[in-house]
Amino acid sequence: MSRLAAELPAPTGAKPARAGRRRRNRQERLAYTILLPALGTVFVIVTIPFVLAVWQSITADDGTLIGLRNYARALSNPLFYDALRATGIYAIIVLPAEIFLGLAFALLVHRTVKRPGLRATLYVLAVLPLVVPPVAVGVVARLIYAPGYGVLNYFLQSAGLAHSEVEWLGVPVLAMGSVASVDIWQWTPFVYLVLFAGLQTVPRESIEAAQVDGATWWTQFIYIELHYLRPLFLLILFFRVADVLRVFDHVFILTGGGPGTSTQLLSLYMYRIEFKFFDGGQAAALAVLVLVSISILYSLVTRALPLERA
């Protein structure tokens, strides 16, 4: 726990209280002298793009006000809804899969692996996928799914499960599955690490008491451990949703949004509007819409997070 300012140790010795207060005031002034310029600069740097995006979205290239026309165009573009749908499908695939698999492995390791050395090894192994650059993960996925050199087709054909090449990246459903599999590969270890750490916080006495009462591993999970993991599920969802909304790299490498628009997630769609169609007005309107909706979403969920804010 971090300390609160009120708990600062009182000045030693029998100094008069007024000197202490003066010193506190001086310290507080010092705090603001350091803090305000730094915070101010960051605040301005963060805010300028937003203000500029609003400005770009309501003006034409020559600077004349055009009202909300860009917003109307952004919202009436059917591709926008394709992108929202693709992002939603992606989230519906990866979030439950990651949480289920991560939980399953956390429980499995927690129950069966008792040797500290082995647990530490598993910890390191689980950390590694998290730091592989998404671009490199995309490259790996390409080597597995791509036509011609993709090793998955080689395995399937060797095992007699497929007679011709499966177009993993050429059929919408399969392409979405391939792209999602990369996310699951990279981020399941994150869920595992968080939930495994959470399982360590369950008091041993309550588990032992439950076992004396004849709890099976399932009732032990449902009635005791789940209770301790609940805030962590929320935390995982929060960070994973934030990440799903920004997914770009591995999809760009693996499918580029295709075939058609089947894997064109929100980030890829906005990239395309701005940097392929050079439609700055519509892109700015989209940026504002996304920033506003994310701020709303954020303010709704942030209070519930188990973060140590003091």
Next chain:
Amino acid sequence: MRSRSAAIWLRLILIIAGLGVAAFIYAFPLYWLVATSLKGKAELYQSITLIPQHPTLASYGSVLFERGFWVLLKNSVIVCAATVVVTLAVGLLITYPITRLPVPPQLRVGVLNWALSLRFLPPIAVVIPYFAIVRTLQLYDQPIALIGIYSLFNLPFSIWMLKGFLAEIPLELEEAALVDGANRWTSFRRVLLPLATPGLMAAATIVFTFAWSEFLFALILTATPNAQTFPVGVQGLVTQFEIIWNDMAAAGVIAMSVPLVLMVVARKYLVAGLTFGVIREK
């Protein structure tokens, strides 16, 4: 009794099968990447071989020197190192007052909440207006444009991590130095900084790793080897009309080797960083 031991065996087999499948799913793709990078050109056009027939490092030479990617590697190192310095300096300027000096608790909570909210900013929504700013300032295709935006996006992590590390150092140590007549700056430099060094190193490693992996901003804000980072180069190999598999794989190996090596050093702190301090290892 027999059925009970059968059940235990069955469970053991299931456990080993589960761990085995997971091990294969994680190890094989990485093996396949490395194996592909070690193949010669000729081998790529035969039927697929799981083990390189004539292992060679030719693809690494081809990527780094013939294609000139060593320049991109250099850019990446410069951008990441500068990002680390800026992020930690600004992070310290913000976390030092809120953890070591008497500020109102609401201010502390407000700053931390605000930093957390930055974590939710979607890069693509920010980069669209940022791109216009960068062009106006004539910083397009300059490393400094990347350093600025990387520092901004890594600030939330570093604020929360540094706050955690600084809060663990007893205030009394600094107080003692102050009582002995040192001024704030000296006690910061001589007392706090040495004690915070392990934490700072951990934060530096993690920020370096994140900046190293970044792709979207680099793709949009750079155009030539003047400022392009390594991931942009990797992407260039992928979207070509004809993919040279071994070169692409070698580039992938290089891109991931740096963070993997760094993480062996900072592994204890990564999860704390990713969860804003909720999960701490030992």
